[in-house]
Amino acid sequence: MAADFSASPLTGAQQQQLRQLLDGLDRDQAHWLAGYLAGYCQGTPAATQSAPVNSDVPQSELTVLFGSQTGNAEGVAEQLVARAADKGIKARLVDLADYKPKQIRQEQWLALVTSTQGEGDPPDNALDFHEFLMGKKAPKLEHLNYSVLALGDSSYEQFCQTGKEFDERLAGLGATAMAQRVDCDVDYEDLAEQWIERLLDVMAARAGASQPLAATPGAGPVVESVYGRKHPFLATLLTNQLLSGQGSDKEVRHIEVSLEGSDLRYQPGDALAVCPINAPALVQAVLSALGFEADARVELDGEPRALADVLRLEREITLLTPPLMKQWAELAGHDELRALADNPEELRLWTAGRDFLDLITQWPVEGLEPQALVSLLRKLPPRLYSISSSQSAEEDEVHITVAAVRYHSHQRDREGVASCWLADRLVEGDQLPVYIDPNKNFSLPSDDATPIIMIGPGTGVAPFRAFMQEREERGASGDNWLIFGDRHFRSDFLYQTEWIKWRRDGLLTRLDVAFSRDQAEKRYVQHCLAEQAGEVWAWLQQGASIYVCGDAEKMAPDVHQTLLTLVSEQGEMTLAEAEDYLRQMNRDKRYQRDVY
Template identity: 55%
Template structure:
């Protein structure tokens, strides 16, 4: 089937003839009509989907393709792909890698690290770890057990094991790809041999991850003698039923853009509604929407002027030919500096100050805060810099993810977001968040924005509609819980719902207040506890509300409540986690170690889930 599709695609308009194919006339004619409508990326997806479908059939040792020409009769090697994922990116890459491995004659299984028994490592021959990092270099929640085991005294010798590590991270953070580095070092220490060198991928990971996966599969084929026909398409995206993806976003129309805060608020939070009509995209409560933003045209112009360049100079940004102004507005990161960019700029400018900064992580992190490309150009001028070199020095402008604030069961072909506009001042100049200010200031109704769905299987409502739910979401962290309640209302779920929400001031910052109070009156929400930090002399936060209501929180947990946390990863999430430990110690009568184990067990049971950023 894949060979037939490939020939059809390359030599179109050739038709499938029912008389010399195993298809009925109706099947052949239907397939002909479908293939005539496919764009190249949709065709690639279809080819990969068929390969994955073949590999998943009961009793299939690999794929139908892998059993065809070129099969040497050798036993197909087995590969275990383990993913640690907080938002879903690593899960998507792991699933795509598994699909492609199967298509190449490798028996691959893809597992969530939380569902994998660490002691099985003793019986593995080939293992790949695909993992992200969050917080201060910490593993994702679902990777905690495996990460702890492999660094502990009970970890076995792995001299028999060959492995690979694909790490996702963000070079703007100090502990870039730290979890991947941890796994790599631990495997090596236990005697395992790397099939390929670890790849540390920045937020724009698609091309590098795809190349790494291709190399891994080739190396594994050489090591184990696997054979098989490669599929069309790459290893850059998870199998999906949608035509629109991270690489091929849908142009979603803006339906509404409202200011959520009341008069006198010190914050600016927007409720944004987008149309998905005609996209075929679907989502579940807990998923995120990815948006490709635009940089501020005024900042773009200031940078070009400072560097003495021409805005209309032709440049190439990856595989896109555009002007310098177009590249800086749409395709390159200019508001956030990273270590690689500073290192390149230090070489271009010959700046001793920048060179010295790159040798001290703490000083570099402090210096980078709030600075953008214009600051860099002013602090370390580059003589004779040309437009193309500038573009090649900068990293791609990555998409921004926002927790979806709606249930598709309630809003049909719409998707809602809750976005806080980021505005501040440093170094004597006003600054703005790239995506948030773009959404707040430069999006009018009927404008379209490039968007895609980022599934998050690690932030899901319980399947049991009778299960109680505790939702902790200060600020814009309330977004997914609005989606949760819309969904539970539509499903007429019987489970109790408890919201803990915090922000600055009650009268101006209780986001979606009328909706939450209506749900409370109707009995959809059983309890609401709030913490408004600036309504009194001493600041109060949601973690204090947890401690104040420790007995009730403990009772809810003991009767099977699911616990959800959404919001800031740097301060709020660790503070809430500490408060939960205190609740379990004080109300549950446990010591620190047992309380930690209790929360870890909730994570294993998927009853403690976090969407933190």
């Protein structure tokens, strides 16, 4: 829209200069200029590298909110607060579970870092804020300057959906974006760092900044281990033991890894991130289908590498994401593939059970160069496994429980990248790159007297083994109830000996099991909950915390619905009141889920 200077006090020459300036600005630059002029008119010049702000001017405060299911969004938010202090910007870190939504009326500067879980749902700690902001009671926010960083996984159809919804709603309520929303895939660090720097530069220019500040009280220090996502620890495999029994139609393994010499620390509820290696046979099949030599030279992060090594160690080739499908459709020039890539439902059905080899075989691309291939594929992300040990008990070891993923689909045998690498190609004494992925949203109560109810079918039982080891080491007095489910009692009762010992010793107060295939009518963990409704309610009335770990697609919703019905009936509440009850439990960290 052309600027209207008909009523301005500017001279003709000044109007012409301003028009030329505005025509050359993008949206973010225009917003920066608006903030600069607002500060200039109030006698508060914006800070620039050449003109530092008078330190006597009161500093504006940046509120950094995070919605996080596993801890990644919280980690980025902590990084933002630390970088803000370096730039002389006062910032406070707030968990969305602890944030009163109406308080947003008073905010002037807001950064929101959020993940998305499942098929486009907000993380548990962001439910209240999401409901308020999307509802009719959300206020106008013309005074608010904000930016959103969205974390997600492009293999899901609703990629970064929660971040997109927050961004669009804030803009719709009149707020001004300081920096455009950034949507991050599983390899999010570089984009997150760029977003942080851009956001803080814009805020420093608009709001003013002074000398570097001390850490914000309450934010807590940002402590980074020597070993982490960018620099994993090369750990030694100590034990690779088949856990499932004879006759099981699943292969579950108990894996023990040495952390000796790493100084890595973990808490019950955290995950071990394993940096896997693609199957050599699949890598060779991809190279052959493309007509590339294994030793073809490509560049990665400024270093020359062999193409086969990059595909084996660095690039995702077992999962087809919507962005990859759209890019390949353009390169291939196939109308059929373009139509498929533009139809989310058809795309979801076609990609299920297929990998990159299927794509390049069905729709080949002429003239593709090895370097272009490397640029096209996303980074091979680590796989996260709930830790099944307590460091208090196991010291320099970490244990995980891994179900080997094997299936036949579209005329080919398939396998999970990390699970089958661990199960088939690693032996005791081999090394594997790992790091700890903390999960503050799935942790034991700080009060050891608090009763806990643990619901974990299949490998979802892993963190509860860690919980029991930890409570045993602490001498915790709180009651412990495990509800476990799997297919068959004889072959799939994972860690059966340990559970029975803890039950006999009194550490495990109750043990209920559901084996779905041992009778004509299938039986699941939610059936145990329903059958013990009165006892579950009694535990809740005594302040018990509930933990759910495992499948997010069916198990977790079924368990939630059973809990909802249970609370409604036992507490004589409406379903809406029961939902509020569970939501309050979530706020109080008494209802925690680690679902995937």
